[in-house]
Amino acid sequence: MSLGPDILKIKDLKKNFGSLAVLKGLTLTVRQGEVLVIIGPSGCGKSTLLRCLNGLEPVQGGQIIFGGQYLTDPHINWSRTRQRIGMVFQNYELFPHLTALDNVLLGLIRVQKRSKTEALAIAERWLTRVGLWDRRGSFPRQLSGGQKQRVAIVRALALEPEIMLFDEVTASLDPEMVREVLDVIVNLAKDGRTMLIVTHEMAFAKAVADRVIFMDEGLIVEDAKPEVFFENPATERARRFLNIFQFSDIHKPQEPSASPLAKEAQDVKESNDAKESNDAKDSKEPELS
Amino acid sequence: MDFIDWDFIVSRAPLFWAAAKLTVKLAVGGILLAAALGFLCAVARFYRIPVFNQIAYFYIELARNTPLMVQLFFLYFGLPRLGLVWEGQTCAIVGLTFLGGAYMAEAFRGGLAAINRNQVESALSIGLSRIQTLRYVIAPQALAVAWPAISATVIFLMKETSVFSIVALPDLMYVAKDLLKEGHSGETNLLLILSYLTIILPVSLFFGRMERRLRFAGFGS
Numbered sequence: 001m002s003l004g005p006d007i008l009k010i011k012d013l014k015k016n017f018g019s020l021a022v023l024k025g026l027t028l029t030v031r032q033g034e035v036l037v038i039i040g041p042s043g044c045g046k047s048t049l050l051r052c053l054n055g056l057e058p059v060q061g062g063q064i065i066f067g068g069q070y071l072t073d074p075h076i077n078w079s080r081t082r083q084r085i086g087m088v089f090q091n092y093e094l095f096p097h098l099t100a101l102d103n104v105l106l107g108l109i110r111v112q113k114r115s116k117t118e119a120l121a122i123a124e125r126w127l128t129r130v131g132l133w134d135r136r137g138s139f140p141r142q143l144s145g146g147q148k149q150r151v152a153i154v155r156a157l158a159l160e161p162e163i164m165l166f167d168e169v170t171a172s173l174d175p176e177m178v179r180e181v182l183d184v185i186v187n188l189a190k191d192g193r194t195m196l197i198v199t200h201e202m203a204f205a206k207a208v209a210d211r212v213i214f215m216d217e218g219l220i221v222e223d224a225k226p227e228v229f230f231e232n233p234a235t236e237r238a239r240r241f242l243n244i245f246q247f248s249d250i251h252k253p254q255e256p257s258a259s260p261l262a263k264e265a266q267d268v269k270e271s272n273d274a275k276e277s278n279d280a281k282d283s284k285e286p287e288l289s
Numbered sequence: 290m291d292f293i294d295w296d297f298i299v300s301r302a303p304l305f306w307a308a309a310k311l312t313v314k315l316a317v318g319g320i321l322l323a324a325a326l327g328f329l330c331a332v333a334r335f336y337r338i339p340v341f342n343q344i345a346y347f348y349i350e351l352a353r354n355t356p357l358m359v360q361l362f363f364l365y366f367g368l369p370r371l372g373l374v375w376e377g378q379t380c381a382i383v384g385l386t387f388l389g390g391a392y393m394a395e396a397f398r399g400g401l402a403a404i405n406r407n408q409v410e411s412a413l414s415i416g417l418s419r420i421q422t423l424r425y426v427i428a429p430q431a432l433a434v435a436w437p438a439i440s441a442t443v444i445f446l447m448k449e450t451s452v453f454s455i456v457a458l459p460d461l462m463y464v465a466k467d468l469l470k471e472g473h474s475g476e477t478n479l480l481l482i483l484s485y486l487t488i489i490l491p492v493s494l495f496f497g498r499m500e501r502r503l504r505f506a507g508f509g510s
Contacts, residue, residue, distance in 0.1 A: 054414055055413075089410070097430050156414070
């Protein structure tokens with residue numbers, strides 16, 4: 001894949017919640033057309049990182065430069081900037097009082113001030129692409145989780161953002177709906193879209209990532225090609241993290257909840273359900289003991 | 290049927306009709322203004338807008354914890370001492386707005402509080418401004434949640450209009466009190482009850498209908 005110039009530069013980013021440091025001077029550069037998958041244990045700061053990039057969290061230090069613009073500038077026009085940075089959330093967050101179509105139209109008409117005809121054409125193109133044009137009149141409560149998440153992705157994409165942020169977008173989905181959402185994202189990757197994806201779906205990460213960013217305790221611990229990261233992680237920390245997935249793969253069927261890692265196993269439940277991940281990872285199993 | 294004096298009822302009905310029209314006029318004016326005032330106060334409270342938040346808080350507590358009759362007394366008899374003379378109708382509408390605004394504010398605030406904060410973030414993330422977020426995303430959902438409380442407040446305020454007679458307005462209560470002097474207390478009572486029912490019952494039914502519609506059009510998720 002041919003990559004363009006640097007589109008996003010994060011320098012020494014610091015974010016605290018009260019006295020708790022969540023991001024401790026994180027530095028990262030993303031090139032146009034690149035797909036970064038960010039993984040790491042709960043509380044490592046990966047979701048917070050995405051929220052900082054979209055101005056949903058104020059930062060305490062460092063810089064974020066996006067397409068030449070300083071997002072860390074306190075006088076930034078976020079309304080304009082957020083149209084260039086699409087974000088999709090774990091719990092879809094569709095607007096429940098609007099139909100699927102109106103969810104997509106809202107930003108096009110009210111934010112981008114497009115005409116109704118033009119907005120409709122854009123919405124039709126995107127909803128058709130994710131296979132939901134015939135559900136355009138449905139309210140969110142009438143849609144399945146996977147359908148809601150696809151509408152949410154379209155709602156962000158319709159504004160033609162230059163980068164997409166996905167924050168654990170399959171974590172709330174029933175296993176059988178994970179695939180339909182991930183397929184949409186894989187297709188976007190094929191289009192050459194710049195994307196930052198926080199996920200626990202390891203097989204998906206392996207398939208879609210140009211680079212895997214492994215975070216722990218507010219810092220980037222590894223930044224590597226997926227084949228390198230998954231086959232031969234450089235750090236002990238990453239190895240242990242990946243082993244959690246192995247462990248739960250092996251033992252969960254026999255002792256569903258007695259395992260001390262049951263909670264972590266639950267956190268990564270969806271990835272276990274993506275069965276295609278198993279064969280690739282089985283080879284590493286002996287390292288466990 | 291000499292139990293009820295129908296002639297009396299028929300002959301006095303026009304008096305009640307005129308009074309009912311006045312009651313409706315004052316109620317509609319006061320309630321609309323109360324809804325507007327209440328919405329602004331709720332937004333100030335909900336977004337914790339500095340200064341306005343505190344003003345709204347004190348206003349709400351002051352208005353909710355004093356009777357409308359006392360508020361009207363102040364407007365009608367107290368303000369002239371300060372050089373401000375308002376006629377009865379103005380006092381009635383201002384008084385109803387003052388009282389109702391507080392109740393409306395609490396009703397709207399309940400609706401706003403019920404909306405998940407993630408909805409705000411989701412709206413901001415597609416580039417909506419804060420005002421647009423309120424207008425297109427938060428307020429419509431909050432209104433649906435607050436609707437039962439709003440309808441209770443509307444009905445309550447319509448009934449509160451029955452104290453307007455103390456500022457010398459010829460509303461339903463005023464006319465009834467006047468007629469009682471002629472005797473016929475049973476017939477007068479009947480007319481009074483029927484008049485209020487005629488005004489308030491349709492409002493009540495309308496709000497109930499709207500509530501069901503909002504629930505179906507909505508979401509319930």
